[in-house]
Amino acid sequence: MIVICCKCGKEYDLDNIFEVKGNELPVLVCPHCDFKHAINFLPFDNRIELKRIKSLKLKDAAPTVTTQDCTGVGDTTATSNGNITATGGVNPTVRGFCYMVGTSGDPTTANSKVSDTGSFGTGAYTKDITGLTANTGYRVRAYATNTVNTGYGTTVQLTTEAAGAPNWLSPTGYNDPNSTWTQEENAYDEDVVTTTKGSLVNGDWANYLELTINAISCNKVRAYINWLTTSVDLVSLDVYYSSAWHNIYEGLPAKLEWVEFGIGSTQIVTAMRFKFHATVTDASFSLLREADFWGVVALTTINIAAIPGVTAPETDATPVTVITETAQYTGTVTWDPAHNPFQASTVYTATITLTPKAGFTLTGVAADFFTVAGATTVTNAANSGVVTAIFPETAGGPGLINGYFMQDGEREEVFGYFMNLIETFGYFMNPK
Numbered sequence: 001m002i003v004i005c006c007k008c009g010k011e012y013d014l015d016n017i018f019e020v021k022g023n024e025l026p027v028l029v030c031p032h033c034d035f036k037h038a039i040n041f042l043p044f045d046n047r048i049e050l051k052r053i054k055s056l057k058l059k060d061a062a063p064t065v066t067t068q069d070c071t072g073v074g075d076t077t078a079t080s081n082g083n084i085t086a087t088g089g090v091n092p093t094v095r096g097f098c099y100m101v102g103t104s105g106d107p108t109t110a111n112s113k114v115s116d117t118g119s120f121g122t123g124a125y126t127k128d129i130t131g132l133t134a135n136t137g138y139r140v141r142a143y144a145t146n147t148v149n150t151g152y153g154t155t156v157q158l159t160t161e162a163a164g165a166p167n168w169l170s171p172t173g174y175n176d177p178n179s180t181w182t183q184e185e186n187a188y189d190e191d192v193v194t195t196t197k198g199s200l201v202n203g204d205w206a207n208y209l210e211l212t213i214n215a216i217s218c219n220k221v222r223a224y225i226n227w228l229t230t231s232v233d234l235v236s237l238d239v240y241y242s243s244a245w246h247n248i249y250e251g252l253p254a255k256l257e258w259v260e261f262g263i264g265s266t267q268i269v270t271a272m273r274f275k276f277h278a279t280v281t282d283a284s285f286s287l288l289r290e291a292d293f294w295g296v297v298a299l300t301t302i303n304i305a306a307i308p309g310v311t312a313p314e315t316d317a318t319p320v321t322v323i324t325e326t327a328q329y330t331g332t333v334t335w336d337p338a339h340n341p342f343q344a345s346t347v348y349t350a351t352i353t354l355t356p357k358a359g360f361t362l363t364g365v366a367a368d369f370f371t372v373a374g375a376t377t378v379t380n381a382a383n384s385g386v387v388t389a390i391f392p393e394t395a396g397g398p399g400l401i402n403g404y405f406m407q408d409g410e411r412e413e414v415f416g417y418f419m420n421l422i423e424t425f426g427y428f429m430n431p432k
Helices: 186-188 409-425
Strands: 004-005 011-015 027-029 037-040 056-058 064-073 076-087 094-101 112-117 123-129 137-145 152-157 167-169 173-175 196-198 209-225 232-241 244-251 258-279 287-298 328-334 349-356 378-379 386-390 398-401 405-407
Touching: 064 137, 076 094, 076 137, 076 152, 094 123, 112 123, 152 167, 167 209, 173 186, 186 196, 186 209, 186 287, 196 258, 244 258, 258 287
Parallel strands: 064 152
Antiparallel strands: 004 011, 004 056, 027 037, 064 076, 076 123, 094 112, 094 137, 137 152, 167 287, 173 209, 196 287, 209 258, 209 287, 232 244, 232 258, 328 349, 349 386, 378 386, 398 405
């Protein structure tokens, strides 16, 4: 064990520096300044009781941290789990998780990280990692930082689900119909330390807090709940689907840990709500720290048929390469023939490839659903965003002066040539 001498301030190790003389108490002798630190010696088991070392200061160290496997793994999110097992003598002011793409190596705080700040003692903690890439391996490890240094846990492997797999999804809003809750946003800030509080009612149910989300396909929810006293004896949880509220739980769940509640079957869910029952009224509150929905976003079939930003080609015009994006999709455009600019007397075909925006899908789109301004024919397969649009022949053609054809790029030059002939030789063109 490394200690610091209270006289000279230098460090030394406790090993092999005891000095015992006759029947005197053993002492620790600083190898740097020879200062002697008296200790209590327990002869019955030859142990040194470090708590009773006099005039001796243990050296502060980096925190000791462990990492547990990630939970709630989806295609773009996961919950990381860690534990500060020793502070190192100084409470950490930052705790979190660092991560990087790969299947080997140890990430550090120089890589991507998520963290909280404060003054943290020993104990378990969690943090959600968001914005991950689907079907990808990541290396994750816990860390904590105090004034001495940063301590790291071991590294664990995380592999995200394939795209479209269910995730834990945070609510996107709330409704507090009776205005009896405070700091409602804390229930979906991805932090189990922050809290939203609701007032209790003596011997009765308190008011609901509703947490909302855009429609998702969902078969369970979870919550991280607490209450300050034993006055709460029941918690009620409803989920909204099929245009009605459905009670899925009434009881007293475990507190200060994630608890999952099944819906029974997959439903299109848009909200959940909580209320608490109290046996007495006191100064305590119902405390909801966090809540999530398990599922995937319920996608809406694209229903904007007219593709904007693509019009009939005109001679000498520059072809567009992208559509004007809509609220539901973006798109790219390729042309056949691939002229730039468009040429005269040519039939052009545009192939438009549409990409749905978040929350929308091409599944359910009918065959030949889309339209394009100025096209004579527009086709697409069912459930497809590849659109083929055929346009009328572009206007114009080769110019003709006295039997000579002039292509677009040559008109001015050739016309000037003949005008010089007319001026120089008095030559007149035959109008027929």
